[in-house]
Amino acid sequence: MRFLLFVASLLEVVSVAFAQTAQAVTDNPIGAHYIATTPAGGNKGIYATVSAETARNGVMFTININGAELTGGPFLYHIHDQPVPASGNCTQTLAHLDPTVRGETPVCDKARPETCQVGDLSGKYGDIPFLPGFNAEYTDPYVSLKPGIGAFIGNRSFVLHYANKTRIACANFRDISNVTSSGMISPTGSMGGVNGSMSMTSTPLTSPTGDTTTGGAESSSEASSTPTGAAVHGADANGVAFIGLTGLFAGIFAMIM
Template identity: 50%
Template structure:
C-alpha cells in the first residue's frame, strides 16, 4: 500500500511538471495600458470562406486582456471543432500561415499534454482555444472572455500586438491566419519595444508587424521547426 501511494505521488508530480513551463507558470499581467486594443481581421483567401475578427483589449483595471471573437463561414462540421491560437511570429507578405511558427509560449510549456482549462496559468500563453474553448462547427461563432496572461504593453514576451492568430481544423491543419494590428492606442499606451513585464515574465524585443494577402491553406509546422522556433524564442 505504501509503495502504491509513493508511486501515485510520483506520477502526480510528473504530471504537474509536464503542465508547467520550463520557466514556470504564466504570470498574471497587471500593468496593461488602459484602452489599448489590437485586432486581427481574417482576410479573403481562395481556399476558405472563414471570415471575421479577433480583438484583444486591455482590461479596464490593467489586469489581463478582454478578448472578443466573431467568426463565420466555418467549413464542413467534420473538420471541427476548430482551434485557434496566438502564434509567435507575424504572417509574412505572402500569407504563409506556416511561417508564423509555433504558439506563443514564452514559458516553454509545449503543446503536450493538452491544456488544462482549470489551470490556465499552466497553459501556453497563446493557446486561447485550449484555455477558453474551441470554436464549435456551427458556421458562426461569437464569444468573449478575460485572459489574465496576455499583454497589450510592448516589451513582455506575452505581448501579442506584433504577432498573429491562426485558425486550425481539429487535426491542426492551418486554415487561415491574420496579423494583429493596433486599432486603439488608449490613454496610456507606450511605444517602446523593450521593457519589463509582469513579475516572472520574460521579455523580448518586439518584431515588426507585417501585412499580407491571401494564400493557400498551410499544414502544421513540423516538430523540428516548432522546437527550433521555441528554442530561438527562449534565447
C-alpha cells in the same frame, strides 16, 4: 516499446510540472486595443475578427468567426509567435505563443489556465464546435498588450486550425488604439480624421458693430472696449457731439463779430 512511451510521457509531465507558469499581467496600457481580421492568409472564405483590448483584469477578447461552412471540427484557435508574412502562408507563423516554454503536451488543463501556453486560447476557453457562427467574449489575465515582454501579442498573429491542427486561416494583430468611430462629426459638420480627432473649420463670427473676426479670436481693432463690452470703431460718440457743438458756437460768434 511500451516502456519507452511511458518514459516519454513521464518526461512530458515532469517538464510541465517544472515549467514556469504564466504570470498575470497587471500593467497593460490603458486604452490599448489590437485587432486581427481575416481574410489575410489561408482560406479566403473565412471572415474572422479577433479584438483584444485592455480590461480591468487582463485583456478582453471579443471573437467573431463567420463565412465558409467547414467540416472537420471541433476547431482550434491560437495566438502564434510570428506574424503572417506577405505571402499569406499561415505555416510561417510558427508555433503558439509560449513565453514559459511549456510546449503543447500534455493538453491544456482549463482548470489551471496559468499552466497552459499563453497563446492557447481555445485550450483555455473552449474549442469551436462548428463553423460558421462562432462568437465568444472573455478576459485573459496572461496575455499582454505591453510591448517588450514575451506575452505581448501586438506583433503576432491569430491562427484558426482544424481538429488535426492543420491551419485554416490566419491574420496579424494591428494596433487600433488611436482609431475611433469614423462616424464622428465635427461642429462644422465635416467628418473626423482616421485618428479620431475632429476637424475644426474657422467660422466667421459677427461682432456687435457688424464686422467679422476669424475663428472667434479677438482682432487687434477690437482690443479696447466700452463699459458695455461693445467694440469701438472710430471716434467716441460724446467726442463727436462735443466737436459739433463747438462748431455751432464758433459760427454764432462769427456772425456777431
